[in-house]
Amino acid sequence: MVAKISLGNSLYAALTYNTEKINKEKGRLLDTNKIYNDGSGSVNTHRVYEDFQRWMPAHTKTERPMMHISLNPHPDDRLSDTDYTRLAHEYMQKMGLGDMPYLIFKHEDIDRHHIHIVALRVGTDGKAVSDKNNFYRSKDICRELEKKYGLKPAERQRVSPDTPIMKIDPAGDxxxxxxxxxxxxxxxxxxxxxxxxxxxxxxxxxxxxxxxxxxxxxxxxxxxxxxxxxxxxxxxxxxxxxxxxxxxxxxxxxxxxERAKKEIDDKALAQRTKRIVASVLIRSSGKEDFIERLKAEKIDVVFRYSAEGRIYGATFIDHNTMCVLNGSRLGREFSANAFEQRFNEGPVIDTPVVPVQNIPEDNARTVGNENRNQTDSDSSRSQSQPQPEARTNSRHGHVQTDNSDYMPSIPGLDLFQVGPGYDPEEEAFYRAMQRRKKKGRRPKF
Structure with missing residues (x-):
């Protein structure tokens, strides 16, 4: 089981966050301690907030008097509401918070059900429950509860350079x-x-x-x-x-x-990609053959098409150098117009593809600078074209476009730790709580 603890100064924000889950039928209130609960599983935010205020001391030096805890069992563990409730109460007792006012929410917005606890950490005497070594105490308690209730051990999984990138699974989170x-x-x-x-x-x-x-x-x-x-x-x-x-x-x-511009220029990585693309293009009999031959070289090409089917963009993804390059960066003969003419209108007359000679590393930067001035205008012209939605052709592995399914941007819409204890929305909420702290001002409850 993974526990995440966040301290904050806005109790109302924590209550609202969890109440919104309930209102969207993505959670329910399981139990409370010293706070009103009508047993319906729903929450009257204002009523609960007033109850918390009754327990809040008139004066306290604690700047962050509330805490928000999420408890995340292993995804393979299937617990009942009673199990979650018992687990939460025992966790709070062992953390020294058993006598504090708190609420236990169950979140069901993702396949991995988990619980959230909103609690005060300041007693009526104005003193806060110590948060010293919270992380290590919490981790030990989680291991103890896993053994007691037969739960599978769960740890936060960190992203590493070896973690594979997977395509989106519509059935997943x-x-x-x-x-x-x-x-x-x-x-x-x-x-x-x-x-x-x-x-x-x-x-x-x-x-x-x-x-x-x-x-x-x-x-x-x-x-x-x-x-x-x-x-x-x-x-x-x-x-x-x-x-x-x-x-x-x-x-x-x-x-x-900005960092990519410096790295690609400094290492002349574009020249390496250009050599391969030029060699493949000369040997290709057509667009599909070109795409497949590049794949064999661990390079993907993404073509962008207008509504009329005209190529207006070409981007190369070189998995050898880990560089993504618009075709125009490689040279005029690799721009969208060149590919449109070669593949859709006939052979290119004015921009022949010349095999690129192997360039010593000492001279690669100079060559990159010469090409950059030539390609900047092509790049800006290509980017000025309208950008309909990219659509992947599963048969050939390249991208096409279709305006019919395009969704415009919607300003104001809401949206890392990977593993059983991770929820992106929770991460955003925790960061928002930290930003609420303002120096020199009395904490808000």
Whole structure:
């Protein structure tokens, strides 16, 4: 069983978060301690908040007087409501919080059912229950309860460079899968634009979309993520980046753009990809043959099509160098217009493909700089084209587009730790609670 503990100063926010789960029929109130409970499984937020205030001391130096705990058994454990309730009460008793007011919620919004506990950690005398070594005490208690109730041991699973990236399974936990994909893609691949970012995401049935606007007079710039099927059709409501984690935020992705530019330029990685693509293109009899031959070289190509079927974008994903590159970055002969002419209109006359000679590493940077000036204009022209939704052709492994299933960005919609104790929405909630703390101001209850 994995326990996650968060301290906060906004009791009302914690209550609202859990109450919204209940209102959406994705959870229920199991039990309470020293707080009103009518036994219906629902919660009157205002009534419960008033009950908590009765136990709150008039004066306390504790800046974060409440705590939010999630208890997450192993996904294979199937517990009844009675089991969850007993587990929660015993956990609180062993943590020294058995006499504090608290509520026990069960969350059922994902396949892995789990419980949340909202509690005060300050007594009527104004003194807080010690949180010293909370992490180690909690871990020992979880191991003890697992043995007592015959539960399977569960530990937080951390993402590593060896963790495989999997395509979205529509039957699974979509939030968690999207979070996995975005985090792992960001850890491993280098990309410099949203188009390149989406090209690599599309291989795993995920796409990202920028959201810009104003809310209550404040300007915002964010990202939302979509889970799709093999045809690129959206299969669920979008997830805000904040529900995935900081690694998925627009600021984080923009930072990856900047780092990728330096890394690709410094290592002349584009030249390595260019040599392979040029060699394959010369030997290819057509588009499908070109795609298959590249796959044999561990390079995926993503073509983007207009509504009329015209190629307006081409992006190469080199799994050898872990670089994602728009075709125009490699040279004019690899731009969208060149491929459109070669594959849809006939052989290319004015932009012949010339095999790229092996370039010594010492000279690779110079060559990359010469090509960059030539390709910048092509890249900007390609990005100025409209961007209909990418759709993967499962037969041939490349991406097509279809405007009919396109979902526009929806400003304001809500959205990492992987494993049985991870829930992206909970992670976002914990971070929000930490931000509520403001120095020099009296805590809000």
């Amino acid at each position: 979509l939030k968690r899968q999207v979070a996995n994909t975005v985090k792992l893609v960001g850890m491993r691949y280098r990309f410099q634009t949203m188009g390149e970012f989406n090209a690599i995401l599309s291989l795993y049935n995920v796409k990202a979309e920028q959201t810009d606007g104003r809310v209550n007079g404040r300007e915002y710039h964010g990202l939302v993520y979509f889970a799709t099927d093999d045809n690129g059709k959206v299969i669920a409501n979008p997830f805000k980046a904040s529900r995935l984690g900081r690694f998925a935020s627009r600021a984080a992705i923009d930072g990856r753009f």
